[in-house]
Amino acid sequence: MQRTGAIHRLAGAVALLTALAAPAAAQLELRLMAPAAPGGGWDQTARSMQSALVASGAAKSVQVVNVAGAGGTIGLAQFINSAKGDGNQLMVSGLVMVGAIIINKAPVTLDRVTPIARLTGESVAIVVPSASPIKDVKGLAAALKADPAKVTWAGGSAGSVDHIAAALFAKAVGADPSKVNYVAHSGGGEALAAMLSGRVTAGVSGYAEVEQQVKSGRLRLLGITSAERLPGVAAPTLKEQGIDVVVVNWRSVMAGPDLPADKRKALADAIEKMVKSPAWAEVLKQKGWENTYLAGDAFAAFLKEEQVRVAEAMKAIGLAK
C-alpha cells in the first residue's frame, strides 16, 4: 500500500508542476502519442512538445501516451483507428517511420494521417576512426569505388536513417549501393563503440552522438549530411565537398484521418504558436535539434517526396522489393 501511495504522490507532483507552468489561455486539451517507448527520439520530442505547448499557452493540457513497437507502426495503426476526425489527438512521427512502414510491410501507411507540420531535424555525420588511413571524403569515395564490400560501415538499425545515408553516399560516388557492407547496431551507443574499436572502416551516426568523440580526437569527422553548414559546427557538408547527399532525420507531428478543415486549422495554429515560442527555442537549443518547421501543404508535399526517396533507397539497398 505504501508503494501505490508513493506513486500517487509522484503523479500528484507531476500534475502540480504542469499546472503551475500553465498560463490560463488556451482551450485545447490534447492527447499526444509517442509511437515508441519512453526515452527515444520520438518520446523526447513528445515530452518537449508537451511542456512547450503548455508553457506557450497554445494548449491547456497535453497528455503524452507511449505506444511502442515495430518502428512506430503499431502506434500508427492504433492512431489511425482512434484519432479519426478527432481535433484533440496528435502523433509524433518522422523519417524513421517512413522507413519502418516499408520494412515491416505495415498494413497502414502515412497516407492515412493528416500531416500538420515538420518540426525538427538532426543531421547525420560520417566519421572514421582517428587512426584510419582515410583522411577525407574523397579517400572514402575512392575506397568505395574500388570495392564497396571492403568498406564496412557501423551505424544504427537496418533500414535506419544512418543506413539510408550510407547507401545514398555509395550511390552518389558511383558505387553499387546493394553491395554496401553495413553493420547494423541497435543503439547509438553500440554503434559508437564499434567505431571506436576500429573494427569498421567508417561510421554513420547522428551528429550529436559523435560530437564529443570528434572533439576529443578519437574520431575524424569527414562530413555532415545537412543542406547547409550547421551553426557552431566546423564540419563541412557533403554537398559542398561535391557529394550530393542530403539526409536529415526529421521529426514531425501528425493528426488523425478525415480531419475537418476547421479542426485542422486549430491544431496547425497551436503548433505554430508553440514553434514560435521562447520555450520551444530553448528546447531546440538544449537538445541540439535543428529547426525544420514546415507546415500545411508544403509539408504534405515534402512528405510525399520523402516517401518516394526512402522507398527507392530501400530498394537500392535490397531491404525492399
Add this chain to the structure above:
Amino acid sequence: MVESLAALAQGFAVAIQPLNLLFALVGVFLGTIVGVLPGIGPALTVALLLPITYKFDPAGSLIMFAGIYYGGMYGGSTTAILLNAPGESASMATALEGNLMAKAGRGGPALATSAIGSFVAGLIATLGIAMLAPWLVEIAIKFGYEDYFALMVLAFVTVSATFGNDPRKGLVSLFIGLALGLVGLDKLTAQARLGFGVPELLDGIEITTLAVGLFAVGEALYVVSRRRHEPETVEPIKGSIWMSRSDWRRSWKPWLRGTAFGFPIGALPAGGAEIPTFLSYSTERRLAKDKGEFGKGAIEGVAGPEAANNASAAGTLVPLLTLGLPTSATAAMMLAGFQQYNLNPGPLLFAEKPELVWGLIASLFIANVMLLVLNLPLVGLWVRLLAIPRPWLYAGILIFAVTGTVAAKPSPIELGMLALFGVMGFFMRRHGYPIAPVVVGLILGPMAEVQLRRALQAGQGDPLVLVQSPVAATLLALALVALVAPLILKGLSRFRRAED
C-alpha cells in the same frame, strides 16, 4: 591515484550537502519501488522524472538518477527471491536459488545476503570507477565483435549449470529458448522471422514476459494442480531471519567473485548485466563444497549473482562518464539528463566539471549506504509476505505478473504470450524440464548470433577473424577448457577405477 582520491574527497563535500543527501534518499527509495514492480524499470522512471527535475540543479538531479539506478537494480531481486518473478533479466539468476531458499523458510538470509552483497559489490565497483575508469575504458573500447562473440561462447558453456540432473532435458529447454530468440525482425537485415504476420512479434519476445510467465505464472498453475495432493508445507520463517555465522562464511567469497565478474563486463560497451550473473551463478555452483545443496536453495547462488548484478550496474557508468557512451537503457536516460543541462559526458567532462563528476561518484557511495539502511529493516517485513496463505499468495502473484506485463507493454498480444508461457511453464514443471535454460537461450542466443554475424561481416566473411584477436582467442580457449575438462576428469577417474 592520489589526484583521484583528493578529487573524490571534494566530491564527498558536494554529495554530503543536506539537499543532495535528500535527493540520493529519494532516488534510492523510488528506485527500490520501481525495481520491485515488474514492468516499471529504472529507465522509465528516469524518463518520467526528467522534465520535472529540469528546474533542479544538475548535481542534485543526477545524484537522484544514480540512486534510482542502484535502487532499481536492488529492488528487482526482492521479487525474484520472494515471488519467483524476476523484475528484469539481470535478476533471473538470483531467482533460481533465491526463491528456493525463500520456500525453505530462508527468505530472510537470502534477502540479507543480496542486500549486503549488493552493498559490497557496489562499494568496490564504485571505488573501481573512481580509480580505474579512465584506464579501464581504454581496454573496453578495444573490444570488438569477435571478442564479444567469444565472451558469449564462454557464457554458453556455463549454461549447463542451470540444466539440473538430466542434460538432455536441459538441452531441449535451451533450444526452445534459442528458437524463441529468433522471433522478430532480424537485427542485421531487417527481415521478419517467425513473425506470422503479427506486428507485435516484430520486436521479438520480451525477456521479462517470458521469465515472469515461465517462473511465476507457471509455478502458480503448478501449485494449484498439486493442491489436492500435498498439504501446505511452506514455512515462512525457519531459524533466524538474519544471516547466521555460516551464512556469512559462505557469502563473502561469492560477493567478491561476483563483483570481479560484474564490474569489468558491465564496463564493456556491449557487456550487459546478464552474462556476469550467469557466469557468477555457474562458478559458484562449480565451486560449492556441498553440491547437493544447489537446486535446493544454496546461499552462494544468491550472493554471487546479486553482487555481479550490482557491480555491472556500476560498470556501465564507466563508458557513460568517460566517453558519453550509454550502454543500457537507464544509462541512455542519464545521458539525456546530462544533456538537459548542456553537459556532455566524455573525457572533457572530467576536466570541465570535476565537482559534478566526482560529486556523482561520491553520491554512489552514499546511495549504497542508504540502500542498505533502507532495505535491511525491510527484510523482516518482506518475508512476512510468505506467511500469506497459499491461495491468496499465488492469486496475488498472478495479479502482480499480469499488471507488470501490461504496464510494460499494454497490448492484448503481450498478455496472451504471458498466459501461453505460463501454461508452457506448467507443463515443463510437470514433466521435469528445467525452466532457466529457456530464458538463458532467449537472452544469449540473439546476442551471440548478432555478434558472430557482425564479426564475419566486418572480416569480409573470413572465419579466421574469430580467433585473430588475442582476447577472443583466450576466451575461446577458456570456453574449450571449461567444456572439455569435466569430461576428461570423469574419464580419468573412470580409468583409475578400472586400474584398481
